[in-house]
Amino acid sequence: MHIDYPEVSDDVFNVHYHKYDHAQARRIFRFVMWVSVPLLYIDFSILGLGLSFYAMAVARGLVWGYAAWTLRSTGRSSEPSDLDKHLYRWAIVVLLVQMASNVLSPINYLGHFLIDAWLCMIASIVVPLKVNLLRPLVIAYFVASLALCLTKVFPSHSYQLTVVAVLLLSTYTGQAVSAYVMRFRRKLLSAELELQRKENTDALTGVANRREFIRVIDNELQRHLRLGKPMSLLVVDLDHLKEINIAYGSGTGDMVLVEVSKRMKRATRTYDFLARYGTEEFSVLLPEAGEEMAQKIAARARSTILAMPIAASGKELKVSATVGVATIREGDTIESILRRAEDALLRARKDESQSPDLPAMNVFA
Numbered sequence: 001m002h003i004d005y006p007e008v009s010d011d012v013f014n015v016h017y018h019k020y021d022h023a024q025a026r027r028i029f030r031f032v033m034w035v036s037v038p039l040l041y042i043d044f045s046i047l048g049l050g051l052s053f054y055a056m057a058v059a060r061g062l063v064w065g066y067a068a069w070t071l072r073s074t075g076r077s078s079e080p081s082d083l084d085k086h087l088y089r090w091a092i093v094v095l096l097v098q099m100a101s102n103v104l105s106p107i108n109y110l111g112h113f114l115i116d117a118w119l120c121m122i123a124s125i126v127v128p129l130k131v132n133l134l135r136p137l138v139i140a141y142f143v144a145s146l147a148l149c150l151t152k153v154f155p156s157h158s159y160q161l162t163v164v165a166v167l168l169l170s171t172y173t174g175q176a177v178s179a180y181v182m183r184f185r186r187k188l189l190s191a192e193l194e195l196q197r198k199e200n201t202d203a204l205t206g207v208a209n210r211r212e213f214i215r216v217i218d219n220e221l222q223r224h225l226r227l228g229k230p231m232s233l234l235v236v237d238l239d240h241l242k243e244i245n246i247a248y249g250s251g252t253g254d255m256v257l258v259e260v261s262k263r264m265k266r267a268t269r270t271y272d273f274l275a276r277y278g279t280e281e282f283s284v285l286l287p288e289a290g291e292e293m294a295q296k297i298a299a300r301a302r303s304t305i306l307a308m309p310i311a312a313s314g315k316e317l318k319v320s321a322t323v324g325v326a327t328i329r330e331g332d333t334i335e336s337i338l339r340r341a342e343d344a345l346l347r348a349r350k351d352e353s354q355s356p357d358l359p360a361m362n363v364f365a
């Protein structure tokens with residue numbers, strides 16, 4: 001069965017894989033630093049002592065030094081744009097130095113084409129650069145290698161055609177594998193994010209579920225207590241939802257929950273965190289909201305729920321809600337602030353039952 005997941009944006013993709021790509025780039029830097037020594041020995045074996053060899057020794061040294069400097073300057077982490085910039089410039093230097101070595105080699109020496117074919121293939125696969133940056137480099141190196149084939153002395157035309165074919169196939173293989181890996185990584189990330197979204201989202205209403213709410217409130221509680229900022233919590237319980245389910249069916253009750261969640265979003269601030277906390281309960285985390293602000297938001301949320309009847313199954317159902325509110329205190333835990341909000345909700349229910357002619361008011365603790 002084929003499943004299509006929502007496509008991730010380039011920014012999300014880059015941020016998600018940045019840590020892996022950064023580590024991969026550092027491994028490539030170290031590898032080329034180590035391989036610079038045997039490559040320099042090959043240059044010596046081919047060119048012998050002379051101006052050409054000394055020029056290549058300086059160039060190899062620059063590649064080595066650039067890699068060492070980049071490893072030190074980027075550290076264990078860096079911004080994605082910085083990584084791309086350093087890696088792109090360094091890749092240009094490496095390819096230019098290798099092409100210079102090829103050009104300086106004797107006209108009848110053909111061994112460097114093995115390295116060229118390997119570079120055209122492996123660079124596309126392992127270098128963690130964006131496709132729009134890496135592909136032009138690989139293609140330019142491939143074209144330069146083909147042009148160099150015209151200046152070399154081959155034992156036969158078939159030998160020359162074989163080298164050209166190997167260069168072409170290696171470049172195509174590298175690009176094909178790179179494109180496949182890129183598509184696979186995007187699909188894998190899309191599936192992971194979709195699975196994470198489903199794990200953290202209530203399937204019916206589309207808001208966060210209880211598990212995600214507990215995770216978020218834990219982080220926010222510690223942050224607000226550390227910074228000394230106020231924070232409040234609402235617990236909203238829908239009245240008579242069980243009776244609606246019995247009278248009109250669970251489908252109607254689901255429609256009520258969906259509509260209430262939409263109204264709650266309209267009534268709260270954009271940075272407030274809404275979650276379905278229980279079967280009939282919603283919770284709202286109010287960052288940097290003291291008791292007075294929380295009271296206003298709670299009153300607005302309740303009035304928004306009461307404002308208009310909800311059309312469901314051909315009926316217009318007037319839904320009401322009871323709200324409990326708690327504001328954080330020093331030394332609070334998740335359990336303590338949730339307990340105070342739920343106690344406030346129970347007291348509001350009790351006041352409503354004792355005064356049936358009065359609407360249930362918000363109770364604060």
